Amino acid sequence: MEISVIIATHRRPDSLARLLAALAPQVRPDRHEIVVAENGTPQSTPLPPLPIAIAHIHDPRPGKCRVQNRAIAATRGAIVACLDDDLVTRGDYLAAIESFFATNPGFAAMKGRVLAAEDPLRKVGSSSVYLDLPIVDHGDAITEVRGVLGANMAFRRQVFERLGGFDERLGPGACGHEEDTEFSTRIRRAGMHIGYAPDVVVFHEVDPARADRLRYLRVARERGRCRAIHERHSLVRVLTDVAVNAARVALTRSLPCGLDRRARAEKRLAISLGMVDGLRGGGSGR
Numbered sequence: 001m002e003i004s005v006i007i008a009t010h011r012r013p014d015s016l017a018r019l020l021a022a023l024a025p026q027v028r029p030d031r032h033e034i035v036v037a038e039n040g041t042p043q044s045t046p047l048p049p050l051p052i053a054i055a056h057i058h059d060p061r062p063g064k065c066r067v068q069n070r071a072i073a074a075t076r077g078a079i080v081a082c083l084d085d086d087l088v089t090r091g092d093y094l095a096a097i098e099s100f101f102a103t104n105p106g107f108a109a110m111k112g113r114v115l116a117a118e119d120p121l122r123k124v125g126s127s128s129v130y131l132d133l134p135i136v137d138h139g140d141a142i143t144e145v146r147g148v149l150g151a152n153m154a155f156r157r158q159v160f161e162r163l164g165g166f167d168e169r170l171g172p173g174a175c176g177h178e179e180d181t182e183f184s185t186r187i188r189r190a191g192m193h194i195g196y197a198p199d200v201v202v203f204h205e206v207d208p209a210r211a212d213r214l215r216y217l218r219v220a221r222e223r224g225r226c227r228a229i230h231e232r233h234s235l236v237r238v239l240t241d242v243a244v245n246a247a248r249v250a251l252t253r254s255l256p257c258g259l260d261r262r263a264r265a266e267k268r269l270a271i272s273l274g275m276v277d278g279l280r281g282g283g284s285g286r
Contacts, residue, residue, distance in 0.1 A: 001098050003154075004077030006035045008064050009045070009085035010172065015205060016085045017048040026094045027052045037071040039063050040173050062173030069165035081154035083202065088117065090201040097154055100197040104142060108159050108192035109184075111145050112152035112200035113137055120206050127211040129263045132219060133204050138196045145196045147184030152202045163190060170226055177219070178226035185230075213263075220267045224274020225281075238275045245269035 005023065009016045016036065023034060035055040038044055044058035057074065059067045072080055079101055083089070090096075100110055114136040120128035134151045148155075150171075163186050171179035187194060227233070245268045252262040 002031055002077040003079045003097055004033050004075035005081045006037050006071045007083050007085055008068055009038045010040050012085045013045045018088055020050055022088045024050045024052050035071045037067040039067040064173050065166035065168045065171040065179050072160055072165055078157055079154055080157055084151045086205045087202040096199040104195055106193055107195035108156050109148055109187055109194045110154040110197045111148045112197050114152050115203050116206055117203040118206045123206050124208045124211040126259055129260045130213050130216040131210050132216055140198050143196050145194050148180050150180040169229055175226045175229055176222035182230040217270045220270035221274035224271035225278040228275045228278025235279045241272040245272050
């Protein structure tokens with residue numbers, strides 16, 4: 001089974017080098033290909049010297065989905081795996097992907113396990129509630145799930161042949177997020193199934209710069225705006241959600257609630273405000 005691994009990257013040369021170094025010992029040239037899909041930089045980032053062939057697709061325009069779609073079209077693997085650049089794969093990553101798809105023919109796509117590379121609380125303290133890392137851990141059993149997650153996901157090539165690529169209005173470099181959510185919806189609507197693969201493990205960097213409340217709320221608001229682009233929502237319903245979520249935030253501020261509970265309430269409010277932004281700015285509301 002041939003596997004094409006596409007690594008989306010933007011201005012993280014050190015992180016990219018660590019990820020490539022983790023993948024290199026696993027690569028068999030007759031079965032695997034590695035493609036670095038870089039976007040939003042004037043010039044391509046030099047790749048580290050490694051004993052494997054690495055294709056490098058560079059697009060100076062911002063847009064993760066655009067460059068990922070180019071990479072998908074340029075690859076040949078029966079399985080297409082997509083990784084973000086700020087993580088490291090476990091030593092059996094490629095073998096685990098192959099095993100998952102070989103033994104689970106009913107699944108067209110895969111959501112892998114994503115764990116923190118370090119203890120977030122120990123590294124950044126109580127501000128870790130604002131890290132918003134894309135952690136995925138549904139336990140040790142293979143099970144059907146509703147969606148993939150962009151940091152660690154894989155697909156049978158027939159998925160792209162049938163549905164096309166990622167929505168280029170979404171994702172980093174465009175509206176910011178939700179490209180994996182939108183694609184998951186298309187997969188389910190087409191009658192295909194997504195499986196959680198507990199043995200396909202990656203470790204996500206814990207970057208203290210992410211542990212920032214203003215960034216956390218900005219990202220949440222961006223997510224809301226993206227949802228208004230690819231989902232159908234009533235403006236009246238969303239405005240009702242804003243009022244309810246604002247009341248919840250006020251309640252957490254008046255009561256002796258923990259920081260994590262307050263952060264979750266603020267996140268829900270920011271998402272609903274972002275949805276208002278999207279609907280009023282020409283989203284897909286009705």
